[in-house]
Amino acid sequence: MLTTSATVLAGLLGGALIFLDGRAFTTPQAAVGFGIPDTPADGPAFRPWLRVKGLREIACGAFVFVLMLVATTSLLGWYVMALAAIPAGDAVVVLRSGGPKAAAYGIHGATAVVMLATSIGLLV
Numbered sequence: 001m002l003t004t005s006a007t008v009l010a011g012l013l014g015g016a017l018i019f020l021d022g023r024a025f026t027t028p029q030a031a032v033g034f035g036i037p038d039t040p041a042d043g044p045a046f047r048p049w050l051r052v053k054g055l056r057e058i059a060c061g062a063f064v065f066v067l068m069l070v071a072t073t074s075l076l077g078w079y080v081m082a083l084a085a086i087p088a089g090d091a092v093v094v095l096r097s098g099g100p101k102a103a104a105y106g107i108h109g110a111t112a113v114v115m116l117a118t119s120i121g122l123l124v
Contacts, residue, residue, distance in 0.1 A: 003073050006121025010064055010080055013115060017061030024054025035094035035103030060086070077122030084115035 023030045029041045031050055040046045060083055067076040091108035095101065 002121050002124065006118050007068065007073060007076070009114070009118045010076055010122065011068060013080065013118060014061040014064030014068075017057050017064070021054040021057035021061070024050045033103070033107075034090070035099035035107065036097045037099055057086070073122045077119045080115055080122065081119035084112045084119065087111035087115065 020030075028047055028050055031041045031046075032039050041050075063079070064076070064083075067079055087108045091104040091112065094104040094108060
């Protein structure tokens with residue numbers, strides 16, 4: 001039961017990565033919610049950076065689904081655990097940029113914790 005719940009949660013995390021980072025192409029203004037102060041979401045120099053970030057995270061989300069289809073739950077668990085480094089790093093970036101602690105801990109930190117809990121559920 002735990003493995004099934006964790007697998008469903010991994011799928012939701014993969015889908016969230018694809019959906020949220022797909023907004024880099026459709027709604028770049030959503031990047032303001034990332035937590036970095038003075039984010040120039042409408043700036044022409046910022047959009048290519050945002051699209052690179054979006055593409056990388058979309059690929060990470062898609063890989064979750066690939067692993068769900070062809071790999072063991074253990075391998076998926078290790079991947080999700082490694083993937084948790086991204087939101088943890090994002091939290092550090094927001095904090096070091098003088099961004100709001102609520103975004104750093106509430107968005108990025110919470111995501112990292114959920115990913116770690118999901119990976120543990122897949123590994124046990």
